[in-house]
Amino acid sequence: MNKAIEVKGLSHYFGPSRVIDNISFAVEEGNIFGLLGPSGAGKTTLINILTGQLRAAEGESRIFGIESRHMTGKDYKQLGIMMDNFGLYERMSCYNNLRFYQMLDGNQNKNIEAVLKSVGLLDAKKTRVMNLSKGMTNRLAFARAVLRKPRILFLDEPTSGLDPATVEEIHKMIFAEKDRGTTIFLTTHNMYEAEKLCDKIALLNEGKIVEYGSPADICRRYNHQRKINIHLKNGQDVVLEHKKESGEQIKEYWDGDKVETIHSTEPSLETIFMELTGRIFDI
Protein backbone atom coordinates (compact mmCIF):
# COMPACT_ATOMS: atom_id res chain seq x y z
CA MET A 1 0.00 0.00 0.00
CA ASN A 2 1.13 3.51 -0.78
CA LYS A 3 1.55 5.96 2.02
CA ALA A 4 -0.64 8.99 1.50
CA ILE A 5 0.54 10.76 4.63
CA GLU A 6 3.70 10.18 6.58
CA VAL A 7 4.53 12.08 9.74
CA LYS A 8 7.76 11.69 11.68
CA GLY A 9 8.70 13.31 14.96
CA LEU A 10 6.52 16.35 14.40
CA SER A 11 6.43 19.07 17.07
CA HIS A 12 5.01 22.55 17.12
CA TYR A 13 4.89 25.35 19.65
CA PHE A 14 2.73 28.40 20.10
CA GLY A 15 4.85 30.52 22.36
CA PRO A 16 6.07 28.33 25.17
CA SER A 17 3.28 25.77 24.93
CA ARG A 18 3.93 22.63 22.93
CA VAL A 19 0.76 22.12 20.93
CA ILE A 20 2.04 19.18 18.85
CA ASP A 21 4.38 16.92 20.75
CA ASN A 22 6.62 14.55 18.78
CA ILE A 23 3.94 12.91 16.66
CA SER A 24 4.58 10.09 14.20
CA PHE A 25 2.04 8.15 12.15
CA ALA A 26 1.19 7.15 8.60
CA VAL A 27 -2.00 6.97 6.57
CA GLU A 28 -2.36 4.49 3.74
CA GLU A 29 -3.77 5.57 0.43
CA GLY A 30 -7.49 4.97 0.10
CA ASN A 31 -8.11 4.82 3.84
CA ILE A 32 -10.23 7.00 6.05
CA PHE A 33 -8.11 8.19 8.93
CA GLY A 34 -9.72 9.80 11.95
CA LEU A 35 -7.93 12.16 14.27
CA LEU A 36 -9.85 12.28 17.50
CA GLY A 37 -9.34 14.48 20.43
CA PRO A 38 -10.91 16.93 22.82
CA SER A 39 -11.10 20.61 22.04
CA GLY A 40 -7.70 22.24 22.00
CA ALA A 41 -5.87 18.96 21.47
CA GLY A 42 -4.11 20.31 18.38
CA LYS A 43 -6.17 18.72 15.60
CA THR A 44 -6.59 21.84 13.49
CA THR A 45 -2.96 22.76 14.06
CA LEU A 46 -1.92 19.33 12.74
CA ILE A 47 -4.06 19.76 9.61
CA ASN A 48 -2.55 23.18 9.06
CA ILE A 49 0.92 21.69 9.24
CA LEU A 50 0.10 18.76 6.96
CA THR A 51 -1.42 21.02 4.34
CA GLY A 52 1.49 23.41 4.40
CA GLN A 53 -0.37 26.32 5.96
CA LEU A 54 1.85 26.27 8.99
CA ARG A 55 5.48 25.34 9.27
CA ALA A 56 6.21 22.84 12.03
CA ALA A 57 9.03 23.65 14.40
CA GLU A 58 10.48 20.15 14.32
CA GLY A 59 10.06 16.92 12.41
CA GLU A 60 8.67 16.25 8.99
CA SER A 61 5.38 15.52 7.31
CA ARG A 62 4.91 14.25 3.79
CA ILE A 63 1.90 14.01 1.54
CA PHE A 64 2.42 11.48 -1.24
CA GLY A 65 6.11 11.71 -0.54
CA ILE A 66 6.35 15.50 -0.77
CA GLU A 67 7.34 17.57 2.24
CA SER A 68 4.34 19.65 3.31
CA ARG A 69 6.37 22.82 3.46
CA HIS A 70 7.70 22.34 -0.06
CA MET A 71 4.36 21.77 -1.71
CA THR A 72 3.75 23.81 -4.85
CA GLY A 73 0.65 24.62 -6.85
CA LYS A 74 0.71 21.28 -8.63
CA ASP A 75 0.82 19.38 -5.34
CA TYR A 76 -1.96 21.51 -3.88
CA LYS A 77 -4.25 20.44 -6.71
CA GLN A 78 -4.27 16.92 -5.24
CA LEU A 79 -5.60 18.28 -1.97
CA GLY A 80 -9.18 19.05 -1.04
CA ILE A 81 -9.53 20.90 2.23
CA MET A 82 -12.55 21.69 4.36
CA MET A 83 -11.43 23.83 7.24
CA ASP A 84 -13.31 24.32 10.48
CA ASN A 85 -14.12 27.91 9.54
CA PHE A 86 -14.98 27.14 5.90
CA GLY A 87 -13.54 30.27 4.25
CA LEU A 88 -16.49 30.89 1.93
CA TYR A 89 -17.47 34.26 0.48
CA GLU A 90 -20.63 35.18 2.34
CA ARG A 91 -22.11 37.63 -0.09
CA MET A 92 -21.63 35.33 -3.06
CA SER A 93 -23.96 32.54 -4.12
CA CYS A 94 -23.16 28.86 -3.65
CA TYR A 95 -22.59 28.52 -7.37
CA ASN A 96 -20.28 31.51 -7.61
CA ASN A 97 -18.22 30.36 -4.64
CA LEU A 98 -17.53 27.09 -6.43
CA ARG A 99 -17.05 28.83 -9.77
CA PHE A 100 -14.44 31.16 -8.29
CA TYR A 101 -12.59 28.24 -6.81
CA GLN A 102 -12.62 26.48 -10.14
CA MET A 103 -11.41 29.59 -11.97
CA LEU A 104 -8.46 29.82 -9.59
CA ASP A 105 -7.54 26.27 -10.52
CA GLY A 106 -7.69 27.26 -14.17
CA ASN A 107 -10.26 24.53 -14.51
CA GLN A 108 -12.89 24.79 -17.19
CA ASN A 109 -14.66 21.51 -16.63
CA LYS A 110 -18.11 22.51 -15.65
CA ASN A 111 -19.01 19.93 -13.04
CA ILE A 112 -20.28 22.48 -10.53
CA GLU A 113 -23.93 21.59 -10.94
CA ALA A 114 -23.21 17.89 -10.61
CA VAL A 115 -21.25 18.50 -7.40
CA LEU A 116 -23.96 20.78 -6.01
CA LYS A 117 -26.48 18.09 -6.80
CA SER A 118 -24.45 15.43 -5.02
CA VAL A 119 -24.49 17.49 -1.82
CA GLY A 120 -28.15 18.36 -2.24
CA LEU A 121 -27.63 22.06 -2.84
CA LEU A 122 -28.70 22.34 -6.46
CA ASP A 123 -31.90 24.14 -5.50
CA ALA A 124 -29.90 26.59 -3.42
CA LYS A 125 -27.30 27.32 -6.05
CA LYS A 126 -28.27 30.98 -6.29
CA THR A 127 -28.61 31.44 -2.53
CA ARG A 128 -25.99 33.58 -0.90
CA VAL A 129 -23.78 31.80 1.60
CA MET A 130 -24.82 34.18 4.38
CA ASN A 131 -28.38 32.91 4.02
CA LEU A 132 -27.52 29.21 4.25
CA SER A 133 -28.19 27.13 7.33
CA LYS A 134 -25.25 25.63 9.19
CA GLY A 135 -25.75 22.21 7.63
CA MET A 136 -25.97 23.69 4.15
CA THR A 137 -22.80 25.70 4.73
CA ASN A 138 -21.03 22.52 5.82
CA ARG A 139 -22.19 20.74 2.70
CA LEU A 140 -21.08 23.61 0.48
CA ALA A 141 -17.65 23.61 2.11
CA PHE A 142 -17.53 19.87 1.50
CA ALA A 143 -18.57 20.41 -2.10
CA ARG A 144 -15.76 22.87 -2.61
CA ALA A 145 -13.25 20.46 -1.10
CA VAL A 146 -14.22 17.67 -3.51
CA LEU A 147 -14.73 19.94 -6.53
CA ARG A 148 -11.22 19.48 -7.88
CA LYS A 149 -11.49 15.69 -7.46
CA PRO A 150 -8.67 15.54 -4.94
CA ARG A 151 -6.51 12.53 -4.26
CA ILE A 152 -6.60 13.32 -0.57
CA LEU A 153 -9.28 15.06 1.39
CA PHE A 154 -8.79 16.92 4.68
CA LEU A 155 -11.97 17.44 6.66
CA ASP A 156 -11.76 19.44 9.88
CA GLU A 157 -14.81 18.57 11.95
CA PRO A 158 -17.10 18.05 8.98
CA THR A 159 -20.14 17.24 11.11
CA SER A 160 -19.74 19.27 14.28
CA GLY A 161 -22.91 20.96 15.41
CA LEU A 162 -25.20 19.29 12.88
CA ASP A 163 -28.44 17.38 13.33
CA PRO A 164 -28.33 13.56 12.94
CA ALA A 165 -29.95 13.57 9.50
CA THR A 166 -27.42 16.01 8.06
CA VAL A 167 -24.60 14.10 9.73
CA GLU A 168 -25.88 11.00 7.96
CA GLU A 169 -25.84 12.87 4.63
CA ILE A 170 -22.27 13.95 5.15
CA HIS A 171 -21.22 10.44 6.11
CA LYS A 172 -22.69 9.19 2.85
CA MET A 173 -20.74 11.80 0.95
CA ILE A 174 -17.55 10.80 2.73
CA PHE A 175 -18.09 7.14 1.84
CA ALA A 176 -18.80 8.09 -1.76
CA GLU A 177 -15.44 9.87 -1.88
CA LYS A 178 -13.76 6.84 -0.39
CA ASP A 179 -15.30 4.66 -3.08
CA ARG A 180 -13.71 6.94 -5.63
CA GLY A 181 -10.36 5.99 -4.09
CA THR A 182 -9.79 9.24 -2.21
CA THR A 183 -7.74 9.14 0.97
CA ILE A 184 -9.56 10.96 3.74
CA PHE A 185 -8.11 12.59 6.83
CA LEU A 186 -10.78 13.82 9.18
CA THR A 187 -10.94 15.22 12.67
CA THR A 188 -13.85 14.84 15.01
CA HIS A 189 -14.78 14.73 18.64
CA ASN A 190 -17.50 12.25 17.91
CA MET A 191 -16.61 8.66 18.80
CA TYR A 192 -19.61 7.15 17.07
CA GLU A 193 -18.58 8.89 13.88
CA ALA A 194 -15.02 7.66 14.17
CA GLU A 195 -16.10 4.09 14.78
CA LYS A 196 -18.43 4.16 11.81
CA LEU A 197 -16.22 5.89 9.25
CA CYS A 198 -12.60 5.28 9.97
CA ASP A 199 -10.24 2.49 8.99
CA LYS A 200 -7.66 3.82 11.43
CA ILE A 201 -7.91 6.32 14.20
CA ALA A 202 -5.48 8.18 16.41
CA LEU A 203 -6.41 9.84 19.63
CA LEU A 204 -4.68 13.12 20.17
CA ASN A 205 -4.52 14.52 23.66
CA GLU A 206 -2.49 17.57 24.64
CA GLY A 207 -0.47 17.24 21.45
CA LYS A 208 0.44 13.57 21.88
CA ILE A 209 -0.98 10.52 20.17
CA VAL A 210 -2.17 8.37 23.05
CA GLU A 211 -3.82 5.60 21.00
CA TYR A 212 -3.54 4.45 17.42
CA GLY A 213 -5.11 1.63 15.42
CA SER A 214 -8.37 0.47 13.91
CA PRO A 215 -11.43 1.09 16.10
CA ALA A 216 -11.95 -2.66 16.60
CA ASP A 217 -8.31 -3.18 17.57
CA ILE A 218 -8.43 -0.45 20.12
CA CYS A 219 -11.60 -1.78 21.69
CA ARG A 220 -10.10 -5.27 21.87
CA ARG A 221 -6.98 -3.92 23.50
CA TYR A 222 -9.03 -2.45 26.30
CA ASN A 223 -11.12 -5.56 26.80
CA HIS A 224 -9.33 -6.44 30.03
CA GLN A 225 -11.82 -4.41 31.98
CA ARG A 226 -14.85 -6.20 30.54
CA LYS A 227 -17.63 -6.58 33.04
CA ILE A 228 -21.15 -7.91 33.13
CA ASN A 229 -23.96 -5.70 34.33
CA ILE A 230 -27.09 -7.29 35.69
CA HIS A 231 -30.14 -5.30 36.59
CA LEU A 232 -32.38 -7.24 38.96
CA LYS A 233 -36.12 -7.08 39.18
CA ASN A 234 -35.88 -5.70 42.70
CA GLY A 235 -34.04 -2.69 41.26
CA GLN A 236 -30.60 -3.75 42.38
CA ASP A 237 -27.59 -3.48 40.00
CA VAL A 238 -24.92 -6.15 40.10
CA VAL A 239 -21.55 -5.87 38.35
CA LEU A 240 -19.69 -9.12 37.79
CA GLU A 241 -16.20 -9.85 36.56
CA HIS A 242 -15.98 -11.50 33.16
CA LYS A 243 -14.76 -14.89 34.43
CA LYS A 244 -15.88 -18.43 35.10
CA GLU A 245 -17.16 -18.02 38.66
CA SER A 246 -19.52 -15.31 37.53
CA GLY A 247 -21.38 -17.90 35.46
CA GLU A 248 -22.68 -19.66 38.54
CA GLN A 249 -23.85 -16.44 40.06
CA ILE A 250 -25.68 -15.48 36.87
CA LYS A 251 -27.34 -18.90 36.80
CA GLU A 252 -28.49 -18.37 40.37
CA TYR A 253 -30.12 -15.04 39.52
CA TRP A 254 -31.58 -16.51 36.37
CA ASP A 255 -33.10 -19.58 38.06
CA GLY A 256 -34.57 -17.39 40.75
CA ASP A 257 -36.27 -15.35 37.99
CA LYS A 258 -34.62 -12.24 39.36
CA VAL A 259 -33.05 -10.90 36.16
CA GLU A 260 -34.55 -7.86 34.48
CA THR A 261 -31.67 -7.11 32.01
CA ILE A 262 -28.18 -8.41 31.46
CA HIS A 263 -25.36 -6.71 29.52
CA SER A 264 -21.74 -7.38 28.88
CA THR A 265 -20.01 -4.02 28.94
CA GLU A 266 -17.55 -4.05 26.09
CA PRO A 267 -15.64 -0.83 26.25
CA SER A 268 -16.74 1.60 23.60
CA LEU A 269 -14.23 3.96 22.04
CA GLU A 270 -15.83 6.60 24.10
CA THR A 271 -15.18 5.00 27.45
CA ILE A 272 -11.62 4.18 26.40
CA PHE A 273 -10.91 7.71 25.36
CA MET A 274 -12.51 9.16 28.41
CA GLU A 275 -10.29 6.95 30.47
CA LEU A 276 -7.22 8.01 28.47
CA THR A 277 -7.86 11.72 28.43
CA GLY A 278 -9.81 12.11 31.62
CA ARG A 279 -12.17 14.31 29.67
CA ILE A 280 -15.69 13.92 28.46
CA PHE A 281 -16.41 14.11 24.79
CA ASP A 282 -19.54 15.54 23.41
CA ILE A 283 -21.48 13.41 21.01
Added chain:
Amino acid sequence: MIVHIWAILWKQLKDTLKNKTILIQFIMFPCMTVIMETAINIQGMPEHFFANLFAVMYIGMAPLTSIAAIIAEEKEKNTLRVLQMCNVSALEYLIGNAIYIVLVCLMGSFVIGAAGGYQGISLFYFMMIMFFGHFTSFLVGATIGVLSRNQMTATSVTVPVMIILAFLPMLSMFNETIGKFSKYIFSEQLYLLVNNLDRIRVGTDTAVILICNVVVIAAAFVVSYRKMFIRK
Protein backbone atom coordinates in the same frame (compact mmCIF):
# COMPACT_ATOMS: atom_id res chain seq x y z
CA MET B 1 -0.81 34.26 -13.27
CA ILE B 2 -3.32 35.87 -15.65
CA VAL B 3 -5.82 33.19 -14.70
CA HIS B 4 -5.54 34.09 -11.01
CA ILE B 5 -5.74 37.84 -11.60
CA TRP B 6 -8.77 37.38 -13.79
CA ALA B 7 -10.44 35.17 -11.19
CA ILE B 8 -9.82 37.77 -8.46
CA LEU B 9 -11.29 40.48 -10.68
CA TRP B 10 -14.33 38.35 -11.39
CA LYS B 11 -14.78 37.61 -7.70
CA GLN B 12 -14.61 41.29 -6.75
CA LEU B 13 -17.17 42.15 -9.36
CA LYS B 14 -19.58 39.55 -7.95
CA ASP B 15 -18.81 40.31 -4.34
CA THR B 16 -18.20 44.02 -3.91
CA LEU B 17 -21.23 45.08 -5.88
CA LYS B 18 -23.26 43.44 -3.14
CA ASN B 19 -21.16 45.01 -0.40
CA LYS B 20 -22.99 48.18 0.53
CA THR B 21 -20.27 49.81 2.62
CA ILE B 22 -17.80 49.56 -0.23
CA LEU B 23 -20.32 50.50 -2.88
CA ILE B 24 -21.10 53.69 -0.99
CA GLN B 25 -17.42 54.60 -0.96
CA PHE B 26 -17.36 54.28 -4.73
CA ILE B 27 -20.40 56.37 -5.55
CA MET B 28 -20.75 58.88 -2.71
CA PHE B 29 -18.40 61.61 -4.00
CA PRO B 30 -19.37 61.38 -7.66
CA CYS B 31 -23.02 61.75 -6.62
CA MET B 32 -22.25 64.63 -4.27
CA THR B 33 -20.32 66.44 -6.99
CA VAL B 34 -23.18 66.13 -9.42
CA ILE B 35 -25.63 67.42 -6.83
CA MET B 36 -23.50 70.31 -5.56
CA GLU B 37 -22.30 71.44 -8.96
CA THR B 38 -25.84 71.62 -10.31
CA ALA B 39 -27.58 72.87 -7.18
CA ILE B 40 -25.23 75.47 -5.77
CA ASN B 41 -24.05 78.45 -7.70
CA ILE B 42 -22.71 81.25 -5.49
CA GLN B 43 -21.33 84.38 -7.09
CA GLY B 44 -17.56 84.62 -6.92
CA MET B 45 -17.04 80.99 -6.04
CA PRO B 46 -13.95 79.54 -7.75
CA GLU B 47 -14.62 77.50 -10.83
CA HIS B 48 -14.76 73.69 -10.41
CA PHE B 49 -14.80 74.27 -6.64
CA PHE B 50 -16.83 71.24 -5.60
CA ALA B 51 -15.38 68.95 -8.24
CA ASN B 52 -11.82 69.64 -7.11
CA LEU B 53 -12.65 69.35 -3.43
CA PHE B 54 -14.57 66.11 -3.79
CA ALA B 55 -12.03 64.70 -6.23
CA VAL B 56 -9.32 64.89 -3.59
CA MET B 57 -11.62 63.52 -0.91
CA TYR B 58 -12.51 60.69 -3.27
CA ILE B 59 -8.81 59.89 -3.64
CA GLY B 60 -8.27 59.99 0.10
CA MET B 61 -11.21 57.77 0.93
CA ALA B 62 -12.46 55.35 -1.69
CA PRO B 63 -9.45 53.21 -2.71
CA LEU B 64 -7.94 53.39 0.75
CA THR B 65 -10.92 52.23 2.75
CA SER B 66 -12.18 49.70 0.22
CA ILE B 67 -8.96 47.73 -0.23
CA ALA B 68 -8.18 47.82 3.49
CA ALA B 69 -11.67 46.50 4.24
CA ILE B 70 -11.48 43.83 1.53
CA ILE B 71 -8.15 42.43 2.72
CA ALA B 72 -9.13 42.58 6.38
CA GLU B 73 -12.36 40.75 5.65
CA GLU B 74 -10.56 38.03 3.70
CA LYS B 75 -8.32 37.55 6.70
CA GLU B 76 -11.12 37.50 9.18
CA LYS B 77 -13.26 35.07 7.19
CA ASN B 78 -10.28 32.87 6.35
CA THR B 79 -10.85 33.13 2.63
CA LEU B 80 -7.29 34.38 2.26
CA ARG B 81 -6.04 30.95 3.29
CA VAL B 82 -8.19 29.34 0.68
CA LEU B 83 -6.57 31.59 -1.91
CA GLN B 84 -3.18 30.56 -0.64
CA MET B 85 -4.11 26.91 -1.05
CA CYS B 86 -4.97 27.71 -4.65
CA ASN B 87 -1.49 29.07 -5.04
CA VAL B 88 -2.57 32.67 -5.52
CA SER B 89 0.38 34.93 -4.77
CA ALA B 90 0.09 38.15 -2.83
CA LEU B 91 1.10 40.08 -5.91
CA GLU B 92 -1.56 38.45 -8.11
CA TYR B 93 -4.15 39.16 -5.47
CA LEU B 94 -3.20 42.80 -5.18
CA ILE B 95 -2.90 43.37 -8.93
CA GLY B 96 -6.39 41.93 -9.41
CA ASN B 97 -7.77 44.20 -6.73
CA ALA B 98 -5.83 47.24 -7.93
CA ILE B 99 -7.20 46.89 -11.44
CA TYR B 100 -10.70 46.56 -10.09
CA ILE B 101 -10.62 49.37 -7.56
CA VAL B 102 -8.66 51.87 -9.63
CA LEU B 103 -10.92 51.25 -12.65
CA VAL B 104 -14.09 51.72 -10.64
CA CYS B 105 -12.69 54.86 -9.02
CA LEU B 106 -11.65 56.24 -12.41
CA MET B 107 -15.21 55.83 -13.60
CA GLY B 108 -16.34 57.78 -10.55
CA SER B 109 -13.65 60.36 -11.22
CA PHE B 110 -14.87 60.79 -14.75
CA VAL B 111 -18.29 61.62 -13.38
CA ILE B 112 -16.73 64.12 -10.97
CA GLY B 113 -14.65 65.74 -13.73
CA ALA B 114 -17.51 65.91 -16.18
CA ALA B 115 -19.90 67.29 -13.56
CA GLY B 116 -17.26 69.87 -12.64
CA GLY B 117 -17.23 71.07 -16.22
CA TYR B 118 -13.82 69.78 -17.31
CA GLN B 119 -13.48 69.09 -20.99
CA GLY B 120 -10.92 68.04 -23.52
CA ILE B 121 -7.31 68.27 -22.45
CA SER B 122 -8.06 69.51 -18.93
CA LEU B 123 -10.36 66.52 -18.39
CA PHE B 124 -7.49 64.32 -19.54
CA TYR B 125 -5.07 65.94 -17.06
CA PHE B 126 -7.70 65.68 -14.38
CA MET B 127 -8.06 61.94 -15.02
CA MET B 128 -4.28 61.43 -15.00
CA ILE B 129 -4.01 63.13 -11.62
CA MET B 130 -6.90 61.04 -10.34
CA PHE B 131 -5.27 57.85 -11.62
CA PHE B 132 -2.06 58.69 -9.81
CA GLY B 133 -3.99 59.56 -6.65
CA HIS B 134 -6.17 56.46 -6.63
CA PHE B 135 -3.22 54.18 -7.17
CA THR B 136 -1.19 55.77 -4.36
CA SER B 137 -4.19 55.67 -2.07
CA PHE B 138 -4.70 52.00 -2.98
CA LEU B 139 -1.15 51.23 -1.87
CA VAL B 140 -1.72 52.96 1.46
CA GLY B 141 -4.95 51.01 1.98
CA ALA B 142 -3.37 47.70 0.96
CA THR B 143 -0.54 48.25 3.44
CA ILE B 144 -3.04 48.93 6.22
CA GLY B 145 -5.16 45.93 5.25
CA VAL B 146 -2.20 43.57 5.21
CA LEU B 147 -0.94 44.76 8.58
CA SER B 148 -4.27 44.64 10.39
CA ARG B 149 -5.48 41.52 12.00
CA ASN B 150 -9.19 42.00 11.34
CA GLN B 151 -11.77 44.48 10.12
CA MET B 152 -11.92 46.29 13.45
CA THR B 153 -8.24 47.18 13.49
CA ALA B 154 -8.34 48.02 9.79
CA THR B 155 -11.13 50.54 10.34
CA SER B 156 -9.48 52.07 13.38
CA VAL B 157 -6.36 52.73 11.31
CA THR B 158 -8.03 53.78 8.06
CA VAL B 159 -10.21 56.44 9.65
CA PRO B 160 -7.39 58.73 10.87
CA VAL B 161 -5.34 58.13 7.72
CA MET B 162 -8.38 58.91 5.62
CA ILE B 163 -9.03 62.13 7.53
CA ILE B 164 -5.45 63.24 6.96
CA LEU B 165 -5.55 62.45 3.26
CA ALA B 166 -9.05 63.66 2.50
CA PHE B 167 -9.64 66.59 4.83
CA LEU B 168 -6.28 68.27 5.36
CA PRO B 169 -6.24 69.78 1.86
CA MET B 170 -9.57 71.39 2.62
CA LEU B 171 -8.62 72.56 6.10
CA SER B 172 -5.35 74.02 4.85
CA MET B 173 -7.36 76.48 2.81
CA PHE B 174 -8.49 78.06 6.05
CA ASN B 175 -5.47 77.59 8.23
CA GLU B 176 -1.90 78.33 7.25
CA THR B 177 -0.30 76.30 10.02
CA ILE B 178 -2.02 73.18 8.78
CA GLY B 179 -0.92 74.10 5.28
CA LYS B 180 2.71 74.07 6.33
CA PHE B 181 2.47 70.41 7.26
CA SER B 182 -0.12 69.24 4.84
CA LYS B 183 1.82 70.32 1.80
CA TYR B 184 4.05 67.30 2.33
CA ILE B 185 1.10 64.97 1.81
CA PHE B 186 0.46 63.79 -1.72
CA SER B 187 -3.26 64.50 -1.65
CA GLU B 188 -2.64 68.18 -0.86
CA GLN B 189 -0.22 68.42 -3.77
CA LEU B 190 -2.76 66.76 -6.04
CA TYR B 191 -5.34 69.23 -4.81
CA LEU B 192 -3.07 72.11 -5.77
CA LEU B 193 -2.56 70.49 -9.16
CA VAL B 194 -6.25 70.06 -9.94
CA ASN B 195 -6.83 73.66 -8.88
CA ASN B 196 -4.48 74.84 -11.60
CA LEU B 197 -5.44 72.47 -14.35
CA ASP B 198 -5.75 75.19 -16.93
CA ARG B 199 -2.12 76.20 -16.63
CA ILE B 200 -0.77 72.91 -15.38
CA ARG B 201 2.90 72.86 -14.54
CA VAL B 202 4.47 70.41 -12.12
CA GLY B 203 7.03 72.41 -10.12
CA THR B 204 10.12 70.80 -8.65
CA ASP B 205 8.89 70.87 -5.04
CA THR B 206 5.62 69.28 -6.12
CA ALA B 207 7.49 66.61 -8.03
CA VAL B 208 9.88 65.96 -5.15
CA ILE B 209 7.06 65.73 -2.61
CA LEU B 210 5.02 63.41 -4.83
CA ILE B 211 7.99 61.15 -5.55
CA CYS B 212 8.97 61.02 -1.87
CA ASN B 213 5.40 60.10 -0.97
CA VAL B 214 5.26 57.32 -3.53
CA VAL B 215 8.67 55.95 -2.54
CA VAL B 216 7.78 55.85 1.15
CA ILE B 217 4.36 54.33 0.54
CA ALA B 218 5.63 51.80 -1.98
CA ALA B 219 8.42 50.77 0.39
CA ALA B 220 5.98 50.28 3.26
CA PHE B 221 3.79 48.31 0.92
CA VAL B 222 6.55 46.04 -0.38
CA VAL B 223 7.74 45.31 3.14
CA SER B 224 4.25 44.47 4.34
CA TYR B 225 2.66 42.67 1.40
CA ARG B 226 4.92 39.66 1.86
CA LYS B 227 3.19 39.20 5.19
CA MET B 228 -0.18 38.91 3.56
CA PHE B 229 -0.12 35.14 3.43
CA ILE B 230 0.81 33.02 6.36
CA ARG B 231 4.47 32.28 6.21
CA LYS B 232 5.30 28.62 5.84
